[in-house]
Amino acid sequence: MGLDIPFNKEFLSNAEGEKNPLKKAILKYKDYPGIQSINSKYLNNVKFSFKEITEEEISKELLSLHSAKASQKSDIPTNILKLNVDIYSFYLKIIFNDCLNKAIFPNEMKIAEITPVFKKNDRISKENYRPVSILPVISKVFEKCILKQLETFFSDKLSKFQCGFRKGFNAQHCLVRMIETWRCAVVNKDNFIALLTDLSKAFDCLNHDLLISKLKCYGLDEKSLCLVYSYLCNRKQRVKIGNVYSTTENVETGVPQGSILGPLLFNIHIADLFDFLSDVDIANFADDTTPYVTNISIDKGISDIEQITSALIEWFSNNYMKANPDKCHLLTSSSDEVSVILDGNLIKRSSSEKLLGIKIDSSLSFYEHVEDICKKASQKLSALARISQYLNESKRRILFKSFISSQFGYCPLVWMFHSRKLNARIDRILERTLRIVYQDNESLLYDLLQKDKSVTIHQRNLQVLAIEVFKVKIGTAPKILAELFNCRSNNYSLRNPSDFDRVNKKIR
Numbered sequence: 030m031g032l033d034i035p036f037n038k039e040f041l042s043n044a045e046g047e048k049n050p051l052k053k054a055i056l057k058y059k060d061y062p063g064i065q066s067i068n069s070k071y072l073n074n075v076k077f078s079f080k081e082i083t084e085e086e087i088s089k090e091l092l093s094l095h096s097a098k099a100s101q102k103s104d105i106p107t108n109i110l111k112l113n114v115d116i117y118s119f120y121l122k123i124i125f126n127d128c129l130n131k132a133i134f135p136n137e138m139k140i141a142e143i144t145p146v147f148k149k150n151d152r153i154s155k156e157n158y159r160p161v162s163i164l165p166v167i168s169k170v171f172e173k174c175i176l177k178q179l180e181t182f183f184s185d186k187l188s189k190f191q192c193g194f195r196k197g198f199n200a201q202h203c204l205v206r207m208i209e210t211w212r213c214a215v216v217n218k219d220n221f222i223a224l225l226t227d228l229s230k231a232f233d234c235l236n237h238d239l240l241i242s243k244l245k246c247y248g249l250d251e252k253s254l255c256l257v258y259s260y261l262c263n264r265k266q267r268v269k270i271g272n273v274y275s276t277t278e279n280v281e282t283g284v285p286q287g288s289i290l291g292p293l294l295f296n297i298h299i300a301d302l303f304d305f306l307s308d309v310d311i312a313n314f315a316d317d318t319t320p321y322v323t324n325i326s327i328d329k330g331i332s333d334i335e336q337i338t339s340a341l342i343e344w345f346s347n348n349y350m351k352a353n354p355d356k357c358h359l360l361t362s363s364s365d366e367v368s369v370i371l372d373g374n375l376i377k378r379s380s381s382e383k384l385l386g387i388k389i390d391s392s393l394s395f396y397e398h399v400e401d402i403c404k405k406a407s408q409k410l411s412a413l414a415r416i417s418q419y420l421n422e423s424k425r426r427i428l429f430k431s432f433i434s435s436q437f438g439y440c441p442l443v444w445m446f447h448s449r450k451l452n453a454r455i456d457r458i459l460e461r462t463l464r465i466v467y468q469d470n471e472s473l474l475y476d477l478l479q480k481d482k483s484v485t486i487h488q489r490n491l492q493v494l495a496i497e498v499f500k501v502k503i504g505t506a507p508k509i510l511a512e513l514f515n516c517r518s519n520n521y522s523l524r525n526p527s528d529f530d531r532v533n534k535k536i537r
Contacts, residue, residue, distance in 0.1 A: 051258050054238035055245055063301045063347065067246035070304070074248040077182045079256060081126045082174045087118040090170045101142055104166045125171050132255035138168035140277070141266040141285060162266070162287035172289035175256075179293060186247060187296055188303035189508040193315035194292035198507050200314050200385045201440040206509045207312040207321060208443055211362070211393060214323035220362045222330040223312075223321035224338055224369060224376070225384055227356035228345070231316035232295055233283035236349045237261045240298050247297070260290065282349075298348070305344050309337050314385055327363045334359075335369050342372050358382040362391055387443050395444035399451045406436040406458050410465070417465050425466045426481070433462050434486075441490040442497065455486050502528055 058064050091114045096107045110117055128134060145158035180196070187195065192203035211221040228234075241258055249257070264285060268275040284291035295315070302318075303311065312319040320337045324330035345352055354374035361367060361378055368377045381390035381397055388398035409432040417425055437455065456474060463477035464470055478484060484492075500506035501514050514529045 050262075051241065051251075051254055054241045054258075058239055058242040061239070061242070061347070063305070063344075064242050064246055066304055067243055067301055071186070071247055076250050077179075077248050077253055078250045079129050079175065079178055079253050081129065082122060084118045084122045086174055086177075087121050087125070087170065088114050090173045091118060091121075094166065094170070099144075099161075099163050100166050101163055107166060110166065121167070121170065125174060128171070129256065132252045132259060134171075134256060134260040136263055138165050138171065139260075139264045139285075140165070141264070141280075141287065142269045142274075143266055143286075144269050160286065162285065163269075164285065164287050169289050176289050176293060179290070183247070183293070183297060187300050188313075189512075190303055190311045190313045191296055191300065192313060192507075192509065193317075194296055197505075198509075201442055202507055202510050203312050203314045204385060204387055204440055204443045206513065207310075207319065208389070208393065209513050210310060210321070210323065215362055215393065219323045219325050220327045220330050221321060221323045221360075222327070222334045222362075223319055223360045224334055224371070225319050225358045225360065225382055226317075226341065226371075227353045228316040228318075229351050229353040230283075231350055232286065232291065234349050234351070235283050235295060235298055237282065239348065240294060243298060243301070257294075261285075261294075302341075302344050302348075306337065306340060312384075317385060319384060327361065327365055327367065330361070331367050331369060338369060338371055360389065360391060362393075364391070385440070387440055395447050396451065398444050399447050399455070402436045403451070403454055403458060406433050409433045409436070410458060410462050413462065414465050417468075422467065429462050429466050433458070437486045437490075441493055445487065445490040445494070452487055459486060498529075 091110050094107045094111060096111070098107070100107060105117075142163045143160045144163065145155075146161050148157050148159050150157050190203075192198040192200065207223070211223075214221045237258070240261070241254055244257060245254055261284070264280040265277045266280055267277045284294050292315070299313075303313075306320065309320050310322065312321065318341070320334065320341060322330050322333045322337070324333065342352065352372060354371055354376070357371055357374075357376050358379045359367070359369055359376045360382055366378060368375055370376070381388055383389070388395070388401060390397055413425065413428055413433065420428070460474040460477060463474070463481055464472075467477065467480055469477065469480070472480070474485075483489075497506065497510065498514075501511050504511075516529060
């Protein structure tokens with residue numbers, strides 16, 4: 030496969046005599062420990078098979094397409110599809126259901142166009158470009174219809190720790206669970222130790238045969254497996270720069286970039302990792318996996334995290350994945366200079382590291398993170414001030430909401446309980462911006478907020494917190510967040526009853 034990744038070959042079975050590629054893949058991995066684990070867990074599980082897609086489903090997906098999104102040159106324009114939805118949905122229903130019955134994903138829908146998008150630093154270095162994959166529009170419509178059926182079937186089979194690419198889950202849930210566990214440890218005079226791991230091209234390394242074997246264990250019937258196998262195989266891609274195209278190359282491994290089904294298939298592929306490490310606390314979002322422990326002794330904590338790391342590396346190796354040591358970091362509550370060994374590489378303790386876009390420091394003050402977003406907001410504010418005289422009030426307000434206020438909208442529950450000094454700085458940025466938006470240099474912040482019909486950043490964050498607590502109360506919050514709360518049962522009619530207990534406990 031061209032992958033320089035170690036694999037424990039003792040689990041592979043001899044399936045060379047089998048000509049059917051699907052059966053060959055299943056036979057090859059029948060003795061693999063991950064497969065046996067899934068098999069034992071879902072031995073009597075209800076079988077899954079794809080149902081026919083209705084015209085109404087296709088119409089809904091066609092109307093939900095974004096006309097502004099990139100498409101291939103050969104695609105039917107999105108606005109034409111939406112304007113003639115009644116015609117296209119009728120014929121697409123026939124095509125899609127024929128594909129389901131034959132268990133074939135058309136090859137014409139499997140050709141991707143890759144556009145390199147510059148990220149940062151040196152423009153000559155290819156490592157500084159992100160490949161953006163564009164797939165045919167009709168392919169995405171078909172994938173969305175398939176996705177809904179698979180999501181329903183796998184909704185109770187994915188771990189509570191898997192927060193990426195799932196409806197009702199987000200990066201904030203993943204981080205809040207981890208940070209609150211650490212806070213409880215600090216309050217109880219314990220230490221926390223976390224290893225931030227990053228996988229090398231995880232989505233590109235996913236092995237098709239192994240994934241198919243796992244899907245069979247979860248309960249997909251033969252025809253459904255054939256469709257997924259057809260979806261993954263015989264994929265091609267070419268690079269597009271301007272109006273120039275490269276030659277077309279085959280894609281042998283991985284889930285398709287830019288696809289609709291790809292993220293769910295990746296989640297399914299790594300789901301047994303959480304059974305493999307069933308007693309370990311993990312913060313996971315897609316390919317970012319951070320195991321962490323809380324222990325009163327830093328030495329015992331380091332020993333525990335090294336054992337977990339060894340198990341994690343073993344799972345990665347057995348699943349054709351590899352951790353990138355250069356992007357792995359150790360974070361602890363202790364100021365001691367400690368380190369761990371990751372796949373033969375020494376990882377030393379860091380005082381602060383960025384995880385899922387949030388800079389986390391060992392004291393959990395989030396001072397550096399809030400300083401960073403204040404700095405970015407101030408830069409945007411300076412740009413707005415320079416061009417404000419050329420814009421009317423409505424456009425100035427749009428720029429304020431889009432580029433300045435939005436800086437404080439990402440994962441606020443993680444960092445919102447910072448110092449008063451930082452809160453005062455955020456308020457000053459907000460006040461200066463509102464003065465520019467409304468050309469008012471005399472009113473105080475409260476009056477400017479009244480004019481804008483808005484609230485302070487901290488009040489907005491409290492609203493976000495209240496919404497999440499309400500979701501916990503009515504039972505719609507994900508389990509990873511709901512477990513942070515202890516529901517109280519009141520036996521007496523009190524004047525100000527509370528629905529939750531205030532406790533600092535270890536969470537599992």
